Amino acid sequence: MTMRLLFRDYQPRALEIIDTTLREGSQSSLLHDHYKYFFTTSDKVEITRALITYGVKFIETFAPNVSPQEAQDFAAIKAARDEMILQRGYTFLLAHVRCHPADIEAAIQAGADGLNMYIGTSDTARNHSHGRRLEEIAHHARALIEDVQRNHPDLIIRFSGEDAFRTREEDLFRVYDELAPLVHRFGTPDTVGVATPQAVRRRVELLRARYAHVDLEGHFHDDRGFSLINALEAVKAGMRYLQTTLLGIGERSGITSMTALLFNLFVDKHYDKLDGYHLRGSYPINVLMADKLRKLVPSKEPVSLTNRTHAAGVHGKAVINSTSTYEANPLDQFGVTESEILLGPLSGWNVIHYFLKEICGFNMDEATAKSIAASFKQQVYSIPFGASPAQLLIEIAEKEFGLQPIHVPEEYRGRIAQNLTDTSRNGEVGEVSHASGVMLRSKR
Ligand code: HCA
Ligand code: CU
Secondary structure, eight states: OOOOOOGGGOOOOSSEEEEOTTTTGGGOTHHHHTTOOSOOHHHHHHHHHHHHHHTOOEEEEEOGGGOHHHHHHHHHHHHHHHHTHHHHOOOEEEEEEESSHHHHHHHHHHTOSEEEEEEEOSHHHIIIIIOOOHHHHHHHHHHHHHHHHHHOTTOEEEEEEETGGGSOHHHHHHHHHHHTTTOSEEEEEETTSOOOHHHHHHHHHHHHHHOTTSEEEEEEBOTTSOHHHHHHHHHHTTOOEEEEBGGGOOSTTOBOBHHHHHHHHHHTTOGGGGTTOOGGGHHHHHHHHHHHTTSOOOTTOSSSSGGGEEOSHHHHHHHHHOGGGTOOSOGGGGTOOEEEEEOSTTOOHHHHHHIIIIITOBOOOHHHHHHHHHHHHHHGGGOOTTOOHHHHHHHIIIIITOOOBOOOOHHHHTTSSOOOOOSOGGGHHHHTTSOSEEEEEOOO
């Protein structure tokens, strides 16, 4: 027997993330790029557990009637959620449903806590998708919701006018006015990524004033690269619910990345919005998602190792002295616990000296380090594909300069402050647990 928390007994936080990695994220073309096409049941279970551990209380799934596999997966996601209730509290599962009895019925049968209902309200959606007039949309949705609520008064009901940012305000109001007495939340999806931060603020303020007792939910697509700034603006304008995915994956260029949003709220000191989120888990959860996609944490993801990685000689030297020179943001608090300096053609002699002396244990003065650096710069451009600049450096030190590393007895090796991680970036998962410090590495 599952313990079920009724939504009316839940006190929502200042910011509630509704993670839709399992729904919107499953629609990402990135899955196809890597011949993956779908998340497996065990991927979904793992993502669900990670989200719950992170502090997410609302997870969106497909309607279970999308396919027999989705129905099975819904049951697996629900079982994973149920197993974590005692330890982590309750997480609401919200099924994404069309305004269609078949979707709604399937979601209820499967035990969803809420229905995320949607139907297109813009001219484009109405003309090319379902062909209904606004009045019809409003009456149809109202009848469906009233019907559901007669038998299932505890379901959480959200209604979204799909393509809300290409829907005229008065058109949206015509539909929302009719539904406002019935729903818990209104969604305002920017389905095709046309919104600007100014438009978002205006919408949030208008809707808040008109529907004071209905919470608002945002869902911003990234077609213009605005999904993060739009979500930030919405939260700052008083929107309580934000839909996000891990790494921002979704249709086309996706939607707002969960960790990017929380990270920016932290940087902007909106600490009241961060209640209950395990921020140090941000980088690990990004790595988990990247691993599922068979890729690296994207370079444009704010919470990434890339943002603590330095290649240019000048940067490397400064970062060895103090990481704050080229790192302004508190990424360590988001689980990126190390900086790294890449050994390569741009490395300066300081970094080369540091690497050979402190990490490899070659005893040398600065003049020798400068000579080794000069030789390295001559040869590094012609190393074969796949060879490691670190190995080349060691060879130069040993063969050209006849240096021998100091023998460090086994029992002291673990005490070297920084170890070279001479692996490809695919090793990122393991690197997460390292202590804070600067890590030197060359890509293989
Ligand atoms: C979709 C479109 C959607 C729905 C958002 C919502 C969008 O893939 O079905 O239900 O609020 O961007 O409009 O993701
Ligand atoms: Cu979407």
